[in-house]
Amino acid sequence: MTSNTAGGPSRRERMRAETIAEIKASARGQLLQHGPSGISLRAIAREVGVTPAALYRYFDSLDALLIQLVCDLYDELIAATRAAMDEAPPEAHLDRMKAWVWAFRAWSVGNRREFELMISYPEGNSAMSICADPKTIDSLEFDAVTLKSMEHAQLCGRELAQFYRQTEGEGFEFGSVTLPEMSDGLQQELIESCSLMIIGERLPVSWVFAFTSAWVRVFGLVTMEAFGSLPVQNNIDEFYKAQIKSMLRDFGMEQ
Amino acid sequence: MTSNTAGGPSRRERMRAETIAEIKASARGQLLQHGPSGISLRAIAREVGVTPAALYRYFDSLDALLIQLVCDLYDELIAATRAAMDEAPPEAHLDRMKAWVWAFRAWSVGNRREFELMISYPEGNSAMSICADPKTIDSLEFDAVTLKSMEHAQLCGRELAQFYRQTEGEGFEFGSVTLPEMSDGLQQELIESCSLMIIGERLPVSWVFAFTSAWVRVFGLVTMEAFGSLPVQNNIDEFYKAQIKSMLRDFGMEQ
């Protein structure tokens, strides 16, 4: 394939990658200007300076291009989130989880149109999904977008597992305080579908429930804020702080 | 205008209303079959048996048609919710609020595509909004869709206000238990933008915070379930029940 002695990408491959980047950049520009449904293949071709048909040498369809774009955006979100988490020490798991929330929020609100595209693609999607069997996670059972969204959720999930392991020896008393009574079936599914699947480690039901509840709340918060339908407009930071406090209380923590 | 002695709608008006209903029905059919973006003006015209241009006698544009459709869907959701609430006695405010949640969920999940259209329209929307100044609520500051979504939220909001009035005399002790510490600014805005604006009555901060928190949670739950990204798949009813219990605890209630 490549005739390089250095083994690096060939000239053609470099050119191709550059063109692909250019196409994606143009698509993102149109996303910013006209929203998700305003992304036009022909307009991209016009901007890149090429015939519409030529784009099919790089993407199978407009849909495929958008999916690729969404994956890139997830990578961007994940990178931003990870960077924010890494500003806290590796063992400060609580701070890192907080940082995850703030970074998730900041990126989504700061990139509303991108976020809009992400949660609305594909049509019959399972965006921002959280649950996945690790055995099937690498199979082709999930589309690329779902995989990315799970990768994003796992950033926080794994941190929770480590936090649990950290506090396990300290005789923390969780669970009895906060867990509402629920059927065994739900407890089973909660543990299996989240503790086992996402975090890769068994956690107490109270933790898993608190985690899934918090996930729903954060998802609601970020989505509503990005779409401008949050019940608060001026003191949003404070509102988030209060929400985080409320969620921590569900974990049995006061701070 | 109308030449009827009975004062009812004229023959033309009846015909027009019938055609409009037919158009909307066709649009909804396509929504069900092909999703929000699969609604085509030309396809509607084809189905109704008329030229595409003829539809412009009834709607200014496809966008206007869709907005009208969304408003109708909100009316349907509101009617279903109200009916479910009215199955409980008028003074059983807690049961009525629970019924609101269940009906909201049932309708949204039972009409996924419709729900999808509702929360994704218009593009830069404020769907499922909750806050509005009652002085400006009737002015043209809000689009029709936002007004409908507020009407839907008010169904629950008013019930909360009546519930508060009901329990006020009974010496219930709320607030101190659950309200996380927050700035005065946020407290101000919470009270003003929700208690005053939606419910039309001053409530304690703890109630308002618990209400907005619950609203975010319910919105997150319903949206995620409708989009298939809920962390639970098999015991969803139980999960909702546990969530409701958790929310009630935020109000300081155990049951």
Place this chain on the structure above:
DNA sequence: ATTAGTTTGCTAACGGTGTTCACTCTAATA
């Protein structure tokens, strides 16, 4: 250096979309 093969881009076309305009016909009004 020439050949063979791959990659890239083009032109042209097909069928689809929302929207507008000028025109006809019909039904309700004065």
Place this chain on the structure above:
DNA sequence: TATTAGAGTGAACACCGTTAGCAAACTAAT
């Protein structure tokens, strides 16, 4: 009955995503 407002048509415009066939350019191997 004459007038007028409403509903519907047909043709056109400017887009859209996608496909097929063909020509040029580049790479790789003989």
